[in-house]
Amino acid sequence: DTAVSxxxxxxxxxxxxxxxxxxxxxxxHDTMYWYKQDSKKFLKIMFSYNNKELIINETVPNRFxxxxxxxxxxxxxxxxxxxGDSAVYFCASSDRGQGLYGYTFGSGTxxxxx
Amino acid sequence: xxxxxxxxxxxxIQEGENLTVYCNSSSVFSSLQWYRxxxxxxxxxxxxxxxxxxxxxxxxxTFQFGDARKDSSLHITAAQPGDTGxxxxxxxxxGANNLFFGTGTxxxxxP
Numbered sequence: 001d002t003a004v005s006x007x008x009x010x011x012x013x014x015x016x017x018x019x020x021x022x023x024x025x026x027x028x029h030d031t032m033y034w035y036k037q038d039s040k041k042f043l044k045i046m047f048s049y050n051n052k053e054l055i056i057n058e059t060v061p062n063r064f065x066x067x068x069x070x071x072x073x074x075x076x077x078x079x080x081x082x083x084g085d086s087a088v089y090f091c092a093s094s095d096r097g098q099g100l101y102g103y104t105f106g107s108g109t110x111x112x113x114x
Numbered sequence: 115x116x117x118x119x120x121x122x123x124x125x126x127i128q129e130g131e132n133l134t135v136y137c138n139s140s141s142v143f144s145s146l147q148w149y150r151x152x153x154x155x156x157x158x159x160x161x162x163x164x165x166x167x168x169x170x171x172x173x174x175x176t177f178q179f180g181d182a183r184k185d186s187s188l189h190i191t192a193a194q195p196g197d198t199g200x201x202x203x204x205x206x207x208x209g210a211n212n213l214f215f216g217t218g219t220x221x222x223x224x225p
Contacts, residue, residue, distance in 0.1 A: 004156075033212060041200055043157070043215040055211040090156050102147060103204075103213060105156030 003027050006091045006106035013081055014114055021076045021109045023091030031096045032074035033103070034066060037088040046089075049074055050096070081113045117141050118205055118216035126222040127193055135188045135219045137203035144208045146179055146186045151200040193223045 006023045013019050025032060031050040035043045047066045048055045054066065063079045076089060088110050092103040118139045127133055137146070145164045149157035161170050163179035163186065170177045174197075176189040186203055203216040 031211075035215075041151075041218045041220070043202065043204075045212040045214075048211040092156070102159040102162055103149075103157070105158070107155050 003104050004091055004093055004106040006089075006109055008109060009107065010110050010112075012112045012114065015081055015083060017081050018077070018079045019081060019111075020078070021089055021091075021111075023074050023076070023106060025072055025091075025093040025104070027093055027095070027104060029093035029095045029104070030071070031094050032068070033092045033094075034074065034076050035090045035092060037090060037108070039087070043090070046076075047074075078111075081111075083113050086111055086113045117214045118203055120201075120203060120216040120219045122219060123217065124220050124222075126224065129194060129223055129225050130192050133190050133193055133221070135190075135201055135221070137186045137188075137216050139184050139205065141205070141207065142183050143205035144183070145206045146183070147204045147206070147213065148177055148186070148188055149202045149204060151202060157200075157202055190221075193221075195223045195225050197221060198223050 004025045033048045034046040036046055037043050045057050046060050049068055051071055065077045067075045067077055088108045090108050091106040094103045118137055121136045145162055147162045148160045150160055151157040161172055161177045163170055163177055166181045166183045168179045174191045178187045190197055201219045204213040206213055
């Protein structure tokens with residue numbers, strides 16, 4: 001069983017489109033995250049979310065919105081895609097309530113905007 | 115703002131050599147973690163260090179957390195081709211809601 005799974009693995013789309021990336025974790029963790037990895041492999045936090053609050057990185061454009069239907073899922077919706085949105089997006093989870101700060105990552109979604 | 119700077123950025127060595135990767139910051143972290151990422155995959159947690167001065171060993175890998183909890187190092191003994199990958203340090207700050215990742219070190223071990 002994959003602990004953190006995200007789909008799709010690859011996403012190629014045109015500028016201006018709206019797309020979603022799905023993420024599910026079966027670890028029972030209380031917190032989920034979305035990170036963006038740029039071409040230089042730097043991982044930057046976009047959102048963190050647990051069942052209490054959503055924390056948004058203020059540098060993330062409001063075209064990006066996380067949606068959590070339940071504790072095990074945190075999907076990423078992107079409106080009006082731009083060329084600069086091309087990157088690899090990672091979902092991760094951790095159990096901060098248990099003081100376990102190690103993250104479990106999904107295998108990433110490579111988004112290419114053309 | 116990149117709180118954690120890693121050095122070197124790139125490292126290419128022969129199999130059997132030793133190496134050290136550094137992770138430095140001016141900020142204090144409550145814990146620091148090291149991850150390894152392979153192409154097409156997400157980072158995988160290697161170790162978490164919590165106490166200043168702490169040393170942890172994972173087979174041929176030795177991790178150290180600085181006394182002031184601002185820096186860390188990863189030492190690999192007798193590197194093997196399977197050690198090839200992107201090594202990332204990540205710090206957890208008290209009161210923050212997420213990890214801050216370092217700039218990364220791409221290691222290539224040549225057979």
